[in-house]
Amino acid sequence: MSFLSPEDLFSQCFGEIKMFVFDPYDPLVDSNPFPLYKILRDDHPCHWSPAGNMWFLSRYSDVLTAANDWETYSSTKGNLLAELPNRTGATLGTTDPPRHDRLRSLVQHAFLRRNLTALTEPLREIARNAVKKFEGRKEFDFNREFSTAMTIKTLELIIGLPPSDEDFLRKQAMLCVQTDPVVRGKTQEHQDAFRWINEFAQSVIEDRRANPKDDLISQFSIAEIDGDRLDEREVIMTTTMLIVAGAESMGAFMSLVAMNLADHPEARSRVVANPELLPDAIEESLRFNTSAQRMKRVLTRDVELHGQLMKAGDYVCLTYGAANRDERQFPNPDVYDIDRKPRGHLGFGGGVHACLGAIMARQAIRIAFEEFHKAFPCYRRVEHDLPWMSSTNFRSPLSLKLAID
Template structure:
């Protein structure tokens, strides 16, 4: 039977790693009919693509199923020199001060949500803790109205999803994106009139050599960061908890020594990252592993496969908190390395340090998990944990 690779198949996200291994070993440059694009699965090939934006362009979008209006207009969906200008201006607003100032508010939110779980022997890590924490952090950083939390979260979740049957964004997904874009536009206009000491105001006022972000650029940046800040970070937190729930020795080691949390986090980003697949568009005909990819073809970069490539990592299918995999692709790489990675690391360390103080021992309740239906991301929609 001919090999197929279908990133829309719900069964695939339940355990994508056997298919990734077949890709790496037998089809390192594979055309997926289901995805309508080439798939690169080996670490070196993906790193080379990430390092060569002139050939592997992001300007036609980086999401497998792109949202309208993003391509060419956001940090993740543009190439230099526009990308470099956007990144410099956005980075100037995301200063170390913002990182330092998020620690205590994050800790306070942890205490609040963990207190609500104190009497529950079984709880949903995603819905009861991880997702609530990411909403709290984002609303703090952008100084958003707390009354908007539920509707913002619901739309952010829908934005990252793709319908597995139609293999595309449905009207519900597109409506969520339109709602978020309108919400961000209103925020930008309000904050221009009433600036404050928050990240959104920082984007509006950021200036380098007399140049500022355009209103549309701020709007799209905020829209993307709300999506990433709520759903992508929540997905990573859920995957980290999922990894620790499955790996008993690692969980016990980290619970006993919270100084291991940063290394365990990096290993989770390698071993079972939520950021599984992103795309590029070829600008020139490219030969790779005996295949000819044509200019204009889309190429999927399977980060989740690269992070399990035995050509790069020894015993890649083992979760080892002592590994220190500094070159993993859990936050991407090249010019498009995740701009929020430092913030995500700081927040995750606080969130898990407090969680493991309150719940040092836990196990998974369900053998089969519901996974977020997304062609880009992989994370549990629900992760029920039992104490002890």
């Protein structure tokens, strides 16, 4: 696979204009942000983007420092570059300690009550049923037909969603994290999708309170530590964001793992021959091509970095996707290497806001590929140029057609 060099891409994007501007709404950022990330890291490590109306940090050390310093880089104004209404202050990603610690402890308490070992066989059965749909076929859309089905069924199993229209639910989740490059933000369609999932979550919560089950929604809707419980808005918003993160982010990352292995047949052959390498391949995919590319913070004080003065109240983007390709931290970062064991990657974020569901996501994706590879050990991409979701935060192929060899 060939990509434009950073210089060629810069010339293509900006012609003779000498000033570099990173625009998170540019479709090129959705399809292939990595050459632009290199320009950011090398020449503009603390970059003010008038197009994004915020600063962009791109070097690993800077992003990690900011992720760990919640007192300076606050999440209280939201973490989406184009924020959804009424979300901030009621989710793990939009609060800081001590409020964040309270929320995380209560939700984590519900997570810890789930027996991950007991979920292994049910997850494996979900994957087997998803694979069966492709028997006798030579081509299919992994994104729509496998990762969507696997993800939604996993949500039904783990967090307690009722049986749902898989395509519709994932479409609604995708709309929540999408942005419109023309209006440069959320449209009414995006807001309506978020409202729909919010109301869907509320109906599930009401049902679980009347009919408790052994699932996450039942657990954290009544989770209590020393008499402290989530309030109603927190329960509804936390459930809403679990649905969005599970249906879209985990589904997107599953498709990205498939894309990486399809594009690197030697690595795929090794993983198929030795499934014990799957965890390493997943970790390298989290570094190399994670779904969560960029998250927003707001400064609580002035910060001077790389000769630039960022002022209190300014928005700052922690560009995780760029940090994970920083050669200052990861040698040969643009090489997909399943032997790398990339400790410290930011594929699930970092600091107090690191993804709470990371362990469950890793387990579900590992089992999914173990079963997928038993049925289809050799596959390749049908299309070189994929359609990509328009999003200022996440990277997700809208389809991934695979041919079975």
